C-alpha cells in the first residue's frame with residue numbers, strides 16, 4: 144500500500160505499530176479531537192481565515208489544504224504511521240547498536256517574544272549535516288539517522304521564558320563516543336555546570352523511540368531548585384496562549400519540514416537509504 148493513502152480502516156495503523164511494540168500511537172479519534180481544538184485555537188490568532196478553514200476540513204483520508212501543514216494532526220498521522228515502521232526497518236538493518244542522541248544547542252534558544260519561528264530550521268539541519276560529515280571524515284563511517292527538530296518552552300529560576308529548539312535522532316552506524324565527538328557542544332558555548340546539551344541513550348524499542356523522536360508535541364519545562372540544591376525541571380503542558388503560538392508556528396511549516404534524515408531520504412512516500 145503506498146504510504147499516505149488510507150484504504151486501511153482508521154486504526155489499522157495503531158495495530159501495525161502495536162505489533163512493533165508501540166502500543167499507544169494516537170488513534171483517529173485522538174487526532175480528530177486535537178485537530179478540532181487546534182482549529183478553534185488558531186481562530187484566536189492572526190492565522191489567515193483560509194488556512195483555518197482548510198485545516199478545519201482535514202479528514203483521515205484527505206486534507207482541506209492542497210498542501211497541508213506540519214501542524215495538521217491528520218496529515219501528521221498519515222506521515223508518521225508509515226514512517227515509523229519504515230524507519231524501524233531501515234535503522235535495524237544497519238550494523239551496530241542503535242543510539243538515540245538528543246541535542247539541545249544553546250544556539251537554538253530564542254526569546255519568548257520572538258516565538259519558536261525565530262529558530263532557523265535550515266540552520267539546524269545544516270548543523271546536523273556538518274556534524275555527520277565530520278564524523279565520516281574522522282571515522283570513515285556513514286551512519287543512518289532519522290529524527291526531527293522540536294521546541295519546548297523553558298522557564299528559568301528567574302522566571303524568564305525562552306523557546307528552546309532540540310533534535311532527537313535514532314542513529315545506526317556510530318558509537319556513543321563518535322556521536323559525542325561529532326554532535327557535542329564545543330567549549331565556546333559557556334554553559335552552566337548542570338547543563339547536558341547532548342545526551343546519547345541506548346535504544347530499547349526502535350518504533351517507540353522513533354515515535355518519540357518524530358512527535359508533534361511541545362511542553363513547558365519550569366526550573367526549580369531540588370532538595371539537593373541542584374536545578375531540576377517540572378514538565379507541564381503548554382498553557383492555552385503558548386499552545387496557540389506553537390500551533391501557529393507549525394501551521395507555517397510544510398508537512399515534514401522538521402524531519403531530519405541522514406544517510407536516507409523520502410522517495411514517493413518511502414524511506415530509502417542513500418548509502419553506497
Ligand SMILES: [Zn+2]
Pocket residue numbers: 198201202205206207208211212215216217218
Ligand atoms: Zn491537513
